Amino acid sequence: MTTEPNGPTDQYSIETKDLCLWYGDFQALIQVRVRIRQGIITSLIGPSGCGKTTLLRCFNRVNERYGNVTTTGDVRVLGKNIYDEDVSLPELRKAVGMVFQRPNPLPISIYENVAFQLKVHAEPGSLSKRERDQAVESALKEVLLWDAVKDSLHKKATGLQLEEQQKLCIARLLPLKPQVILMDEPCSALDARGTEAIEDLMSVLRERYTIVIVTHNMAQARRASDECIYMLLGRIVEHGPTLDVFLRPNHKDTENYVEGRYG
Amino acid sequence: MNWRLLGERAIETLIRVCGVSAIVFVFGIFVFVLKEGWEFLTHRLDLVQFFTSIEWRPTSPNDPTYGALALLAGTAAVTAVAMAIAVPFGLGTAVFVSEFCRPRTKEALKIVIELLAAIPSVVWGFIGITLMNVTVIAVTGAPVGVNVLNSGVILALMSMPIIVSIGEDALKAVPDHFREAAESLGATRWQVVYKVLFPAAKNGLLAAVLLGVGRAVGETMAVLMATGHSIRMVFDSEPPVLHVLSPARTLTATIAAELGEAPKGSDHYQALFVIGLLLFAITFAINLAADLIVRGIRKE
Numbered sequence: 226m227t228t229e230p231n232g233p234t235d236q237y238s239i240e241t242k243d244l245c246l247w248y249g250d251f252q253a254l255i256q257v258r259v260r261i262r263q264g265i266i267t268s269l270i271g272p273s274g275c276g277k278t279t280l281l282r283c284f285n286r287v288n289e290r291y292g293n294v295t296t297t298g299d300v301r302v303l304g305k306n307i308y309d310e311d312v313s314l315p316e317l318r319k320a321v322g323m324v325f326q327r328p329n330p331l332p333i334s335i336y337e338n339v340a341f342q343l344k345v346h347a348e349p350g351s352l353s354k355r356e357r358d359q360a361v362e363s364a365l366k367e368v369l370l371w372d373a374v375k376d377s378l379h380k381k382a383t384g385l386q387l388e389e390q391q392k393l394c395i396a397r398l399l400p401l402k403p404q405v406i407l408m409d410e411p412c413s414a415l416d417a418r419g420t421e422a423i424e425d426l427m428s429v430l431r432e433r434y435t436i437v438i439v440t441h442n443m444a445q446a447r448r449a450s451d452e453c454i455y456m457l458l459g460r461i462v463e464h465g466p467t468l469d470v471f472l473r474p475n476h477k478d479t480e481n482y483v484e485g486r487y488g
Numbered sequence: 489m490n491w492r493l494l495g496e497r498a499i500e501t502l503i504r505v506c507g508v509s510a511i512v513f514v515f516g517i518f519v520f521v522l523k524e525g526w527e528f529l530t531h532r533l534d535l536v537q538f539f540t541s542i543e544w545r546p547t548s549p550n551d552p553t554y555g556a557l558a559l560l561a562g563t564a565a566v567t568a569v570a571m572a573i574a575v576p577f578g579l580g581t582a583v584f585v586s587e588f589c590r591p592r593t594k595e596a597l598k599i600v601i602e603l604l605a606a607i608p609s610v611v612w613g614f615i616g617i618t619l620m621n622v623t624v625i626a627v628t629g630a631p632v633g634v635n636v637l638n639s640g641v642i643l644a645l646m647s648m649p650i651i652v653s654i655g656e657d658a659l660k661a662v663p664d665h666f667r668e669a670a671e672s673l674g675a676t677r678w679q680v681v682y683k684v685l686f687p688a689a690k691n692g693l694l695a696a697v698l699l700g701v702g703r704a705v706g707e708t709m710a711v712l713m714a715t716g717h718s719i720r721m722v723f724d725s726e727p728p729v730l731h732v733l734s735p736a737r738t739l740t741a742t743i744a745a746e747l748g749e750a751p752k753g754s755d756h757y758q759a760l761f762v763i764g765l766l767l768f769a770i771t772f773a774i775n776l777a778a779d780l781i782v783r784g785i786r787k788e
């Protein structure tokens with residue numbers, strides 16, 4: 226697999242085929258077929274309850290934490306069906322990182338949060354303390370948090386401000402260089418300034434990572450994403466370059482939604 | 489002033505009295521214990537002897553001695569053995585119940601654990617004298633089966649329920665989004681437990697352990713029966729060893745066994761109350777520590 230550092234490629238990071246998902250008897254995803262390009266930001270929009278979070282959570286199988294979930298169909302991440310028997314969940318989640326709606330740093334130190342994946346995934350002793358320190362520092366620098374926390378690395382991460390917490394939640398994905406970063410309304414718990422900071426961060430991370438972001442904020446989807454997917458009632462209605470989806474939607478539903486007539 | 493207001497006042501006062509009465513009772517018991525042993529404690533008890541001698545001979549006609557070191561060591565020894573068993577098993581069970589088992593198993597396990605807690609301590613003592621006694625002899629080849637090991641095992645079983653239930657509460661109180669976050673970072677469930685839940689629930693788990701210790705220190709009837717109740721120094725200092733197969737005697741058992749025979753007001757009687765004070769101090773310190781830990785005052 227070739228990773229081109231610059232710009233969108235013709236490669237797809239995520240491809241789903243006939244993806245269906247049930248919570249108990251309730252079908253939340255219906256025959257979802259979608260291909261998400263590598264190296265760009267794709268936004269996922271749609272009215273509340275249409276299945277955005279559900280779809281996002283399929284991409285790293287974190288949905289399966291709930292006991293009553295049944296999934297059928299294919300989800301290929303970098304060409305490999307992640308619902309195959311032989312897939313290792315830790316490996317999958319190393320490749321596909323997730324940022325949640327509410328910032329959820331672990332109740333350990335800032336340093337330990339960022340080093341968490343290194344410790345979980347690396348062979349014990351394979352990484353020296355210095356290498357780990359460096360990885361932590363560069364991850365925190367990448368999310369522009371280093372200057373704010375460099376003197377308090379060993380303080381509890383849960384004591385940070387929400388915006389800083391969310392940046393930390395992004396930073397802790399970076400040391401192992403995931404292929405894909407999934408973000409579920411990452412700004413919904415933040416104020417305008419925090420939102421701007423996260424959006425800036427996304428544009429910094431863009432191109433090196435494939436980013437999929439769920440948002441309710443039309444302006445954000447428009448500003449920050451290259452492609453846009455519109456979902457309704459568990460189905461994909463429209464998927465295309467963001468501007469096309471907003472300015473020249475193929476479906477009446479999409480048009481109504483993006484113009485704020487419902488949602 | 490109308491009746492409703494008066495009623496409110498009355499209820500408020502009643503509740504306040506209930507609340508304050510707990511303090512009054514604890515304080516009252518302390519004062520009572522102190523008073524019963526006071527005269528002896530302040531006038532005739534040699535504190536150095538009390539804490540350093542292993543000669544507990546309160547009924548000796550010409551030369552009574554009041555060395556409580558062996559009793560203190562006995563309490564420490566059975567508690568240590570009990571905790572060596574109950575802490576790993578209790579916390580392990582708490583983790584299993586709260587994180588790994590299915591709801592059905594969980595219900596069953598909790599019922600069993602509650603039953604364990606409901607067994608009267610004299611029944612535990614019975615088990616110690618009979619079943620455990622035979623088992624200890626068969627397994628270790630010790631000449632007597634009622635000893636530190638025996639009572640340690642019994643006490644472990646007796647303090648498990650509190651460790652499990654407080655420990656489980658502590659784990660359950662960790663918000664689920666921490667587990668979700670850790671799992672989404674690729675941690676296995678076991679890694680979630682020791683890298684996230686243990687640090688997050690650290691205070692509650694420590695409190696669980698301390699309450700288990702308090703339970704073990706304060707237990708009387710079962711240890712009276714299962715330790716062999718003979719005054720021996722179970723610790724050696726050179727080299728430092730704990731003789732788990734030696735019979736022992738604890739502070740609590742001493743009081744229970746001797747208080748009935750000691751004439752009221754005698755030195756012996758008062759000495760037993762001094763032991764009571766010591767127990768009071770130990771359990772108070774343990775509970776205080778648990779309390780402070782729960783409040784997270786001891787943050788590192």
Ligand SMILES: Nc1ncnc2c1ncn2[C@@H]1O[C@H](COP(=O)(O)OP(=O)(O)OP(=O)(O)O)[C@@H](O)[C@H]1O
Nearest residue numbers: 248251253271272273274275276277278279280291
């Ligand atoms: N754990 C669950 N158990 C049962 N039903 C669920 C569960 N999670 C979500 N659902 C249902 O599945 C549907 C899709 O939910 P989902 O959370 O994916 O929507 P969403 O598009 O993310 O909504 P929102 O914009 O409000 O976040 C909803 O109808 C919801 O009620």
Ligand SMILES: [Mg+2]
Nearest residue numbers: 277278279409
């Ligand atoms: Mg959602």
